[in-house]
Amino acid sequence: MVATSAGRKRRFGRLDIWIWGFLTPTVVLYGLYTVYPIIASYWYSFVEWNGFEADKEFVGLRNYQEVLADPLFWNTFKITVLFMVATVPIKVISTLFVAILLNSPKMPFRGLFRTAFFLPVVTTTAIVGVVMQFVFDPASGPVNLLLMKLGLVDEGINFLGSSSTALWTVVGVYVWKWFGITLIYWLAALQTIPDELYEAARIDGASPWGLMRWITMPLLKPFTIIITLLTLESTLKIFDLMLTMTNGGPYYSTEVVEIYIYRWAFAATVPQLGFASAAAVIFGLFVCFVGLFQLLGIRAARKAWSVT
Amino acid sequence: MTVVSETSLSAGSRRSARRNRWRPAAILRRLPWWIAAAVLAGGAFLWVYPFLWMVSASLKDPLEIFASGLQLIPDSLIWENYQRAWTDARFGQYLANTVIVTVATVVLVVVRCAMAGYVLGRYGFRGKKIVMGVLVATLFVPTGYTIIPVVDISNKLGLLNSLTGMIIALAGGPHVAGILLYAGYFRGLPKELEEAAVMDGAGFLSVFFRVMLPLANPVTATVTLLTFMATWNAFFLPLVFTFSRPDLRTLSVGMLAFVGEDSIDWSGMAAAAVISLLPIVALFIFLQRYFVEGIAGAVKS
Numbered sequence: 001m002v003a004t005s006a007g008r009k010r011r012f013g014r015l016d017i018w019i020w021g022f023l024t025p026t027v028v029l030y031g032l033y034t035v036y037p038i039i040a041s042y043w044y045s046f047v048e049w050n051g052f053e054a055d056k057e058f059v060g061l062r063n064y065q066e067v068l069a070d071p072l073f074w075n076t077f078k079i080t081v082l083f084m085v086a087t088v089p090i091k092v093i094s095t096l097f098v099a100i101l102l103n104s105p106k107m108p109f110r111g112l113f114r115t116a117f118f119l120p121v122v123t124t125t126a127i128v129g130v131v132m133q134f135v136f137d138p139a140s141g142p143v144n145l146l147l148m149k150l151g152l153v154d155e156g157i158n159f160l161g162s163s164s165t166a167l168w169t170v171v172g173v174y175v176w177k178w179f180g181i182t183l184i185y186w187l188a189a190l191q192t193i194p195d196e197l198y199e200a201a202r203i204d205g206a207s208p209w210g211l212m213r214w215i216t217m218p219l220l221k222p223f224t225i226i227i228t229l230l231t232l233e234s235t236l237k238i239f240d241l242m243l244t245m246t247n248g249g250p251y252y253s254t255e256v257v258e259i260y261i262y263r264w265a266f267a268a269t270v271p272q273l274g275f276a277s278a279a280a281v282i283f284g285l286f287v288c289f290v291g292l293f294q295l296l297g298i299r300a301a302r303k304a305w306s307v308t
Numbered sequence: 309m310t311v312v313s314e315t316s317l318s319a320g321s322r323r324s325a326r327r328n329r330w331r332p333a334a335i336l337r338r339l340p341w342w343i344a345a346a347v348l349a350g351g352a353f354l355w356v357y358p359f360l361w362m363v364s365a366s367l368k369d370p371l372e373i374f375a376s377g378l379q380l381i382p383d384s385l386i387w388e389n390y391q392r393a394w395t396d397a398r399f400g401q402y403l404a405n406t407v408i409v410t411v412a413t414v415v416l417v418v419v420r421c422a423m424a425g426y427v428l429g430r431y432g433f434r435g436k437k438i439v440m441g442v443l444v445a446t447l448f449v450p451t452g453y454t455i456i457p458v459v460d461i462s463n464k465l466g467l468l469n470s471l472t473g474m475i476i477a478l479a480g481g482p483h484v485a486g487i488l489l490y491a492g493y494f495r496g497l498p499k500e501l502e503e504a505a506v507m508d509g510a511g512f513l514s515v516f517f518r519v520m521l522p523l524a525n526p527v528t529a530t531v532t533l534l535t536f537m538a539t540w541n542a543f544f545l546p547l548v549f550t551f552s553r554p555d556l557r558t559l560s561v562g563m564l565a566f567v568g569e570d571s572i573d574w575s576g577m578a579a580a581a582v583i584s585l586l587p588i589v590a591l592f593i594f595l596q597r598y599f600v601e602g603i604a605g606a607v608k609s
Binding site: 018019023121125133276 | 342348351354358359365373374416419421427431434442451454459460461477481482483512513516543548551559561567577578581585588589591
């Protein structure tokens with residue numbers, strides 16, 4: 001570095017040594033465990049590799065051909081997208097209503113409510129997933145006991161054991177678990193609206209509906225995009241909840257991409273690490289695509305914000 | 309929709325509203341609020357119910373759970389369930405592992421994020437754009453994508469079946485938000501601060517440790533809390549790091565293993581869940597404000 005830049009105006013001086021010294025812990029740790037793996041996945045996806053101790057054998061695009069020909073892989077994408085489409089609107093809209101209520105100083109016990117709705121967010125997802133197996137147990141789980149007591153069903157519903165209900169049960173638990181995060185996002189957004197605006201509008205004789213329609217909604221618009229995108233992105237991370245609640249079953253009906261990768265790389269008797277890496281690379285590209293979409297959305301939101 | 313209009317009551321009318329609180333008209337006006345509060349109370353109960361059920365089941369006799377599952381108050385308190393979870397199911401050991409892993413990871417992450425954020429926020433240097441670009445690009449990398457190479461590299465370094473390896477791998481995760489939070493904060497501090505310190509003869513290190521880092525305490529609190537939460541609740545990485553070493557399991561991994569081995573012991577399972585969740589829930593109750601602020605920051609920035 002010093003030799004190549006010696007002729008230029010700025011040399012690699014003392015200050016640069018400090019700067020790169022300060023970056024070293026991040027460059028080493030994050031480089032080794034985040035950046036390198038992202039790149040290495042590509043190389044691994046071109047090899048046949050049955051276990052971490054085994055030798056790798058270059059097979060070209062065969063892993064990709066096999067992954068793309070596997071109906072179960074497409075199934076995982078279908079489930080991931082279905083999960084997104086089901087969760088995001090419910091979560092974004094219901095949390096907005098609760099946030100509007102909780103944002104008002106006239107609301108009794110609002111601090112208590114906020115704490116209650118936020119509580120599941122801090123808890124360990126994997127532990128909650130295991131506990132939910134019991135809560136939704138067909139014979140003795142409290143949900144079914146209540147349904148039976150109310151006379152709504154004659155015998156317990158096997159929520160997690162039947163492929164027609166398992167995914168929707170996880171959707172419900174997921175919304176319950178992460179409701180508080182989106183709620184806090186909305187509350188933060190609502191707090192950016194100055195009280196004076198409402199007061200001025202009231203003096204001008206605006207109705208409560210008018211305030212909502214002409215002040216709250218327009219000012220929340222840029223936040224709506226950001227909050228929707230953040231919620232969308234977070235639905236990609238459902239490994240912990242899915243693995244502990246359903247393990248991807250029954251009959252792969254809740255197998256999301258990360259569980260598919262896990263199954264081939266770690267849960268199979270003969271691990272298919274190359275094959276799993278190919279699936280991971282495709283998943284990574286998908287996440288990248290969602291992320292890019294997100295960036296564009298936020299940029300659009302910023303523009304809308306500066307106009308209003 | 310009356311809801312919003314009420315938020316805008318001026319201080320004066322709010323005071324008079326308090327005085328008139330018990331007049332019939334005032335009660336009528338407040339009625340929608342109490343109806344809304346009742347609805348929210350129902351929701352809030354639903355939100356905490358699974359935890360209440362868990363605590364209740366952890367204190368019941370195993371047979372009582374099956375006989376009267378909806379009853380939240382146990383007939384008599386059975387503390388042996390905790391004994392069983394702590395010793396037989398080894399949740400004491402798992403708790404110790406989780407505490408070690410979490411504390412070490414938080415320290416490593418906070419130190420590396422503060423240092424990186426400091427130089428990225430306050431100095432211009434060659435390669436800065438590349439570093440920032442790589443960081444932002446990996447903001448949302450899911451663990452499932454990187455897990456195979458992470459295990460492979462840990463295996464090669466001889467770190468796979470150890471807590472040390474788990475700590476290093478967790479500390480090496482993205483944690484980009486932490487770096488960006490520090491960078492943003494340090495960028496906003498006035499230049500005169502370090503100029504004054506340099507005049508007094510302070511070097512690069514002492515400017516950072518004596519002047520800058522103490523000023524960034526609010527950011528350190530946020531990053532500590534967010535990293536603590538992420539590490540305490542981590543699952544995928546601890547799971548694959550402890551396949552052949554059950555004694556190194558963390559709480560989340562131990563829980564899955566417990567129900568895999570013994571799915572009939574409901575009260576033991578519930579006690580184990582309470583042991584696992586109590587520390588993080590207690591921390592949340594005491595530091596609630598910081599949790600909420602840390603998360604709200606994502607939208608504001």
